[in-house]
Amino acid sequence: MFIPNNLLEGKKILLGVTGSIAAYKSLELLRLYTKAGADVRVVMSPSAKKFIAPLSFEALSHNRVLDDSNESWADDFNHIKTSQWADVMVIAPASANTIAKLANGLADTILTQCALAFPGIKLIAPSANTHMIQNPMIQASLKMLAIANYDVVSTQTKELACQTIGDGAMAEPIEIFWNTARILLKNDFWSNRRVIVTGGGTIERLDDVRYISNFSSGKMASSLAVALYLRGADVNLISTRFEGDLPNTIHTIDVESSAEMEEYLTDSIRISKKGKLSKPSLIHDEPIGLIQKEPFLFMAAAVSDYVPSHPQNGKLKKEMLGDTWEIAMKKNRDIIASCNKEGIKTVAFKAEMDVANATQNAKNLLENKGVNAVCLNIINENNAFGSDTNILDFITHDETVSFSKSDKLTLSMRIIDQASAL
Numbered sequence: 001m002f003i004p005n006n007l008l009e010g011k012k013i014l015l016g017v018t019g020s021i022a023a024y025k026s027l028e029l030l031r032l033y034t035k036a037g038a039d040v041r042v043v044m045s046p047s048a049k050k051f052i053a054p055l056s057f058e059a060l061s062h063n064r065v066l067d068d069s070n071e072s073w074a075d076d077f078n079h080i081k082t083s084q085w086a087d088v089m090v091i092a093p094a095s096a097n098t099i100a101k102l103a104n105g106l107a108d109t110i111l112t113q114c115a116l117a118f119p120g121i122k123l124i125a126p127s128a129n130t131h132m133i134q135n136p137m138i139q140a141s142l143k144m145l146a147i148a149n150y151d152v153v154s155t156q157t158k159e160l161a162c163q164t165i166g167d168g169a170m171a172e173p174i175e176i177f178w179n180t181a182r183i184l185l186k187n188d189f190w191s192n193r194r195v196i197v198t199g200g201g202t203i204e205r206l207d208d209v210r211y212i213s214n215f216s217s218g219k220m221a222s223s224l225a226v227a228l229y230l231r232g233a234d235v236n237l238i239s240t241r242f243e244g245d246l247p248n249t250i251h252t253i254d255v256e257s258s259a260e261m262e263e264y265l266t267d268s269i270r271i272s273k274k275g276k277l278s279k280p281s282l283i284h285d286e287p288i289g290l291i292q293k294e295p296f297l298f299m300a301a302a303v304s305d306y307v308p309s310h311p312q313n314g315k316l317k318k319e320m321l322g323d324t325w326e327i328a329m330k331k332n333r334d335i336i337a338s339c340n341k342e343g344i345k346t347v348a349f350k351a352e353m354d355v356a357n358a359t360q361n362a363k364n365l366l367e368n369k370g371v372n373a374v375c376l377n378i379i380n381e382n383n384a385f386g387s388d389t390n391i392l393d394f395i396t397h398d399e400t401v402s403f404s405k406s407d408k409l410t411l412s413m414r415i416i417d418q419a420s421a422l
Contacts, residue, residue: 001222001223001226001243001244001245001246001409002388002407002408002409003032003035003036003177003409004036004406004407004409004410005035005036005037006036006037006410007036007037007181007185007409007410008033008036008037008038008181008184008185009036009037009038010037010039011037011038011039011087011088011184012038012039012040012041012085012086012087012088013033013038013039013040013041013086013087013088013089013090013180014040014041014042014043014082014083014085014086014088014089014090014114014118015029015030015033015040015041015042015043015057015061015089015090015091015092016042016043016044016045016089016090016091016092016094016111016114016115017042017043017044017045017048017052017057017091017092017093017111018044018045018047018048018091018093018094018095018097018098018111019045019046019047019048019050019051019095019097019098020048020051020093020094020095020127020128020170021051021127022092022093022127022169022170023048023051023052023093024051024052025092025093025170025172025173026052026057026092026093026173027052027056027057027060028173029090029092029173029176029177030042030057030060030061031060032173032174032177033177033180034060034061034062036177036181039063040061040063041061041063041064041065041066041082041085041086042054042057042058042061042063042065042066043065043066043067043079043082043110043111043114044057044065044066044067044110044111045067045068045098045109045110045111045112046067046068046109047095047097048111049067054067064077066078066079066082066110066114067110068109068110071110079110079113079114079117080117082114083114083117083118083119084117086118086120087120087184088120088121088122088123088180088183088184089114089115089118089120089121089122089123090122090123090124090125090176090180091111091115091122091123091124091125092123092124092125092127092153092170092171092173092176093125093126093127093170094124094125094126094127095126095127095128096126096128096129096132096133096135096138098111098112099124099126099138099141099142099145100137100138100141102115102124102141102145102150103140103141103142103144103145103148104141119149120149121149121150121151121183122149122150122151123150123151123152123153123176123179123180123183124145124150124151124152124153125152125153125155125170125171125176126142126152126153126155126168126170127155127168127169127170128155128168129160129164129166129168130160130164130166130167130168132168133155133167133168134167134168151179151183153171153175153176153179154171155167155168155169155170155171156169156170156171156172157169174245175247175248178226178229178230178247179247181230182229182230182232182247185230185231186230186231186232187231187232189231189420190228190231190232190233190416190420191231191232191233192232192233192234192292192293193232193233193234193293193294193295193296194233194234194236194271194272194293194295194296195228195233195234195235195236195295195296195297195298196236196238196265196268196269196272196295196296196297196298197221197224197225197228197235197236197237197238197239197297197298197300198221198237198238198239198261198265198297198298198299198300198301199216199218199220199221199222199224199225199237199238199239199240199241199242199300199301200216200217200218200221200239200240200241200242200301200302201213201214201215201216201217201218201240201241201301201302201304202214202240202255202256202257202258202261202301202302202303202304203240203256203257204257204258204304204307204308204311205256205257205308205311206308206311206312206316206327207311207312207313207314207315207316208312208313208314208315209315210315210316212304212307212308212327213240213304214302214304214385215302215385215386216241216301216302216351216385217241217385217386218239218240218241218242218243219243219386219387219388219408220300220349220377220390220408220412221237221239221298221300221301222237222239222242222243222246223243223408223409223411223412224298224300224412224415224416225237225246225250226246226247226250226409226412227409227412227413227415227416228298228412228416229247229249229250230413231413231416233296234251235250235251236251236253236268236272237250237251237252237253238252238253238255238261238264238265238268238301239252239253239254239255239301240254240255240256240261240301242254253268257307258303258304258307258332258333258335261301261303261335262333262335262338262339265335265339266339266340269295269297269339269340269341269344270340272295272297272344273295273342273343273344294343294344294345295343295344295345296344296345296346296347296419297339297341297344297345297346297347298347298349298419299335299336299346299347299348299349299371300349300375301335301349302351303332303335303336304332305331305332306329306330306331306332307329307330307332308327308328308329308330309328309329309330310328334369336348336369336371337368337369337370341370341371345372345419345422346370346371346372346373347371347372347373347374347375347415347419347422348365348369348371348373348374348375349374349375349377350362350365350374350375350376350377351377351378351379351385352376352377352378352379353378353379353380355378355380358376358378359376359393359395359400362374362376362393362395363395366395366396366397372396372422373394373395373396373418373419373422374394374395374396375392375393375394375395375415376392376393376395377390377391377392378391382405383405388407388408389405389406389407389408389411390405390406390408390411391403391404391405392411392415394415394418394419396422401418403415
């Protein structure tokens, strides 16, 4: 997933580093923050300096590192002023010792003093041996922090520094980055709103080894899902293809055919609008609570217009097929026209190559398929399938808003901000 260099422009992050072997990963996290345009200051606990030198963080952040040996009250280089400066505080890695201190309000290091002084949301990424992280006292401390303005990025199971495989490894830097960006970029409109995104070109089977599809990469749908996640939405991404490094909390459903996509889409719409199902859900084992905000659907998938009339089991042999192979095709169901869109705002996507008639075709889609808006994408040599950039027109019954060429995540942020006015 391409991260634009202005995604976090103007945002101020205080990064706390504690004594853990995972401290070296904090350098990668810092790089992600600064590459996205954020201004980052680092505060280190005394034990953190045993694992990595402050100079490394200073070189990447271009800011002095605050620690217990250099606090100054002659300027703003102290735990009070630094905490007032930041928009968010992130502690990664957060050792078991630091977790216990934070849960009990202890402030015996400059890092824990900053945490106590910072009034906003604090994001922590624990890192510890499996037995340490699962110790009842640490688990109780994490539960206490969860109700005390702390967000916790879950640990992962992998080979630890002690050469055992188990839970306790710090989350990957990209996952901590996404969680931080969500805190900084979410808004009231999208927060806790259920949104469905479809993407990728559907795969229609000829036999068990051959299929018919199209060139849609799924990149636009993945970017839309990330943009919605960053704005605070509860995102369900149904796609045939996915970009790498998506936030873990985006619910993804991997499908192939248009029939499979329609099945999961129908179920997802029912859940989004009613909150409960009359039959077991294909997605959730248990019914969820009622949704208060009107849900949204972004139909970015390139669904096949025609599908094979007689898909075969096994592999068709060329000796049986002969010198030519005529494939019988039938018109596919129009998923976006047939799905129940009552009570859900719908944004369709339309790819066109006929420049002269593209806009009118998009407006016809508004009328004929009952959607609230259409994103028109004109495919040409400067705007090809599978690229990392795109150019779109956002068309409604009342107006057309043109978005200039940009990376797909930036474009997605503009699309969903425009869609919030529907």
